Amino acid sequence: MKVTSKQIAEICGVTRGTVDRALHNRPGIHAATRDKILKVAAELGYRPHFLAQSLVKGRTKTLGVILFDIHNRIFAQLYHSFEAEARRRGYVVYLVLSNKDKELEIQYINSLLDRQVDGIAITPVNFGTEFASLLAKAQAPVVTFGNRVSADIPFVWIDDRQAIAESVRHIYAKGYRSLIYVSPPLRLKGKQNIGTPEQRHLGLLDACGELGDLRATVVTDRDFVPAVVRALEETEGKPAVLCSSDVYALEIVREFKQRNIRVPGQAGVMGFDNIDTLQYVDPPLATVDYNVDEIGRLAAELLIRRIEGQVIPPRTNVPHRIVDRESL
Amino acid sequence: MKVTSKQIAEICGVTRGTVDRALHNRPGIHAATRDKILKVAAELGYRPHFLAQSLVKGRTKTLGVILFDIHNRIFAQLYHSFEAEARRRGYVVYLVLSNKDKELEIQYINSLLDRQVDGIAITPVNFGTEFASLLAKAQAPVVTFGNRVSADIPFVWIDDRQAIAESVRHIYAKGYRSLIYVSPPLRLKGKQNIGTPEQRHLGLLDACGELGDLRATVVTDRDFVPAVVRALEETEGKPAVLCSSDVYALEIVREFKQRNIRVPGQAGVMGFDNIDTLQYVDPPLATVDYNVDEIGRLAAELLIRRIEGQVIPPRTNVPHRIVDRESL
CATH class of the missing domain: 3.40.50.2300 (Response regulator)
Known part of the structure; x- marks a missing residue:
């Protein structure tokens, strides 16, 4: 059973702030009060661990990335730059692979949402209005690359x-x-x-x-x-x-x-x-x-800006250039 | 605040089994009792969602994999087979990259444990008795490949x-x-x-x-x-x-x-x-x-067998062979 500081406060007849002071060992609290609070918290099995805190805060500082696979080097490169940018901004990134399987992709989207990621970046295998609506209604923002889903779902790629x-x-x-x-x-x-x-x-x-x-x-x-x-x-x-x-x-x-x-x-x-x-x-x-590194970096940046409440463009293009070599 | 079925049972004056019958819409319960239980559950904000269920069950059916990077194709190949085997056994796999950074590796191990993965597979960057002890004491079993940590931590690789x-x-x-x-x-x-x-x-x-x-x-x-x-x-x-x-x-x-x-x-x-x-x-x-695919597959199989309470060998070698080609 998960117990909150509010519950402990009610039982002890103190404010929530006092409970927090006791639990986080901060000053400004009588020793007797602190001991009582800690005793009640222990009795109730209060464990301020990560998942529980996430349930309370509604943020896990975690992003999910769903790629087709990492056989194609381009996606391995893209993932590295995505991960580096997310980490720079204080997020942990989890990568899962859809193997270009439509059902598996849906399963992974739900699995990531179940685990309360704050945002998802995806190379989509599914398409159409139903899928677009699923992404638009997801409880976490979504950014796409590799394939576009709809004009509404942000897409970072090239022309x-x-x-x-x-x-x-x-x-x-x-x-x-x-x-x-x-x-x-x-x-x-x-x-x-x-x-x-x-x-x-x-x-x-x-x-x-x-x-x-x-x-x-x-x-x-x-x-x-x-x-x-x-x-x-x-x-x-x-x-x-x-x-x-x-x-x-x-x-x-x-x-x-x-x-x-x-x-x-x-x-x-x-x-x-x-x-x-x-x-x-x-x-x-x-x-x-x-610049595939820039696509990965931008996708992470935009997704996090979106999570943090900013408006992001529905379409972002990275420049490309023709490279002539001896094979032509 | 997370509410458990036990709490609901106490409030309603019924057994926990009765609460479960009501919550999971199973037969063997009076309509009036069911309605009362569902009303109390709703009032208390009972949400049997994934993270909460994981807190109760202590299992998330999730594995964490920590690789150096996916620049080296060998690890991209290994990850694909690990993921396929884990999926076949009903587990979702999250991949994170340590970028061969010792601090980041520790951070990711803690981050995965915080998120209550059931097991971790890792190409270790850290070494020594302190690190071995950290892995041995982790609340989830660990399997290693790529580098060995100690004779106790299971290792799947080649000779x-x-x-x-x-x-x-x-x-x-x-x-x-x-x-x-x-x-x-x-x-x-x-x-x-x-x-x-x-x-x-x-x-x-x-x-x-x-x-x-x-x-x-x-x-x-x-x-x-x-x-x-x-x-x-x-x-x-x-x-x-x-x-x-x-x-x-x-x-x-x-x-x-x-x-x-x-x-x-x-x-x-x-x-x-x-x-x-x-x-x-x-x-x-x-x-x-x-056979790097076999290393990935075996690592997933052994990790899951360990999670499910079986004893697994501390060292598993996959065969190798010399491939002679024109460059010699």
Whole structure:
């Protein structure tokens, strides 16, 4: 049973302030009164421990972060900067992984709320108005990154549509007239939140609309590596393979090496994210760079500002830039 | 204020079982009694929510994991399998990162205990009898991996000493007679828990003791890349660079490429961990492989078995094997 200082005060016939003085061993209280209060508190099993204090204060100084996974380096990097900023501001951060499972994501949101986190940052797998409403009504504020849920739920990320449009223009400017665009998550449209892959795909369509003589093939297969090889065989001239994520580009470059397909001699390859793995890979991979540390930092800052009652912008974009390298 | 069913029972003059029947809407109770109990419960603000139930039950079905960081892929992989096994057994896992900071590690242990996790798995940064005693006395069981704390605190890992001794013998068998051993954490001896680097170093000494004509240089510099280059310049004949972790080997191979030092033409390189990044790198890197997923899974299984009252072994080793590849 949890006992409060108020209850102890009533039983002892003193004020709550007096009880607090006794319990926290502060001056301004008669020894006899203090002893009586401590005796009553002990008898009632008063334990001012963390969870109980949290129940009273309604704050746990704890944030929950839900990521898809930490296999993709970009999210491992993002989490590190989130955690550092939260810690700097006096918060402990708990990380849980949804493994891109919609039910598990809901379970973890409830589990974090049950444990009374003060706020949640999430890469959403669920989508739609029902999910948006669940997040909006949650007893703790929510910030999203990786995928957007709705215009109301704060989102910290990059301008994906613009970034892919620029990538396509860059590839075109380097002389390529055919493009294989690789984005396996697009096959999950209507099944999962693929806000970011969809924005990137819109960027592809924007640029292709401008550049009349660029032919694009879109690969959305789960097993995208053989699909890219087939697309390459069916392409006239030398194509560029533009991947919606570096992790796909790494797989493709590896397969091309095994098949003795020269990069960029027979096909250009470009990724997206500029993950730190790229620095160990040959040929150096063209990609889209953005400050993922800043996304993590900003997400923590905004979430905490929101917890502390401030108004935060519904959308915050971090800048991106095209990184040209030998693979194009 | 938290109210228990016992309190409600006393006020209503019924047994606690009757209160539970009313509160959980179970049969075997008169309607009038149920209504009275529910009215009293409501007046007292009885809220059987998660944290409160945890206070009563003393179980939160939550585990805490403290890792150095998730920059090193090996720990990201380990965490994924730990989390999957814990989830399969009905536990939620929270991950926090110590960033190899001793104070932060203690802070997180206390923070997790405050939040009443049922058990903690940890890659320890602290060491010594005081820390061992803190873990042994914690109100939740602790399992360690990555570094050992003491013979009493359960440890799930590999036989590091044996693995490095085998690596050195393997290198010797390939004809190398000079070795540059790279283990930057060794410089932190006495400052941090470097149980695993120390075991690996002992393995080096074991093998060098056996192999009379093998000359070994040990590099422990924080800035190990230029130190390896200097050691290479000072070495007669072609040396093998044996790294206590793949992440060091990747940095060295990158530097060698930039300096046009051929691997293995001018120097062999071998790593340790067989992280998944290696599959994208040229030349394919010799390394020590072990089933890190099994370490994560076993750590979760053992921790939960311990929480549930079973005795678990103080030391569990997962097998390892030498992986020979083109870099040697």
